[in-house]
Amino acid sequence: MGMTMRVSLPGYDCLTDGTIDHYSIYADSDNVLIKEFSRGTINIGPTFPNNQGTITHSLGYIPLAFSFANSGGTQVFVSGNDLSSSFPFHMNVGTSNIVLTNNKGGTITFSYFIFYDQL
Amino acid sequence: MAELIRVSKQGVDVLGSAGTVPNNLIFDSNLNTFKIVASGTTTGTIPSGSLGTIHVAHGLSFTPPVTAFVKRRGFTNALTVGAFRFFPQDDYKFFSASADPGSVNFEINNTSSNAGTFDISYFCFEIPL
Numbered sequence: 001m002g003m004t005m006r007v008s009l010p011g012y013d014c015l016t017d018g019t020i021d022h023y024s025i026y027a028d029s030d031n032v033l034i035k036e037f038s039r040g041t042i043n044i045g046p047t048f049p050n051n052q053g054t055i056t057h058s059l060g061y062i063p064l065a066f067s068f069a070n071s072g073g074t075q076v077f078v079s080g081n082d083l084s085s086s087f088p089f090h091m092n093v094g095t096s097n098i099v100l101t102n103n104k105g106g107t108i109t110f111s112y113f114i115f116y117d118q119l
Numbered sequence: 120m121a122e123l124i125r126v127s128k129q130g131v132d133v134l135g136s137a138g139t140v141p142n143n144l145i146f147d148s149n150l151n152t153f154k155i156v157a158s159g160t161t162t163g164t165i166p167s168g169s170l171g172t173i174h175v176a177h178g179l180s181f182t183p184p185v186t187a188f189v190k191r192r193g194f195t196n197a198l199t200v201g202a203f204r205f206f207p208q209d210d211y212k213f214f215s216a217s218a219d220p221g222s223v224n225f226e227i228n229n230t231s232s233n234a235g236t237f238d239i240s241y242f243c244f245e246i247p248l
Contacts, residue, residue, distance in 0.1 A: 079201030116141035
């Protein structure tokens, strides 16, 4: 039997409840808790080629990663596609680094989180 | 010796060398587990051929990092931020998810010739640096 670690939310019995969103922690081989490798901030901008920033992780595989851009006090989720003219930022994740791009102009502070968990 | 809790994935000996590799573990008390501090759902309607923004109060004392998933009512696929689907599918683009001190905000470009109702699930994370 695989190992599991579960902590139920108030009012739920962790020995009998099978609904995953009744738990604050529900971890097993199919529901892995994401583990942080590194976090930080980087200022990027304003114009090419300085509108890109690279963070090296050297994990040797493509990790789960999140990035958020601080645009005038608004925290913006950075995806792989900058569709929005209000928030034209995007992120590419590779096996040795992540590259963040600022197409808004000016200098933008990006926060990033890189996880050990492989995609 | 410092105390710790580690739970390995099935087939991995947590006491062996493989048990020290984070990617082999379900949980490691030495490593921060990224935390969701708030989550919720909201719904909004956007006219045909329009870019609209749907807002909902997050109720937090700080501006959180946020991500979200959106599904157009009457369709089956949920999109992540930056994704899009063309006609004859859902026919919209999920432009952005963002948060300011009071609310979380979702930009959706409804490229359809019909008004659309969009259901959104969002997640607010712990404070970044």
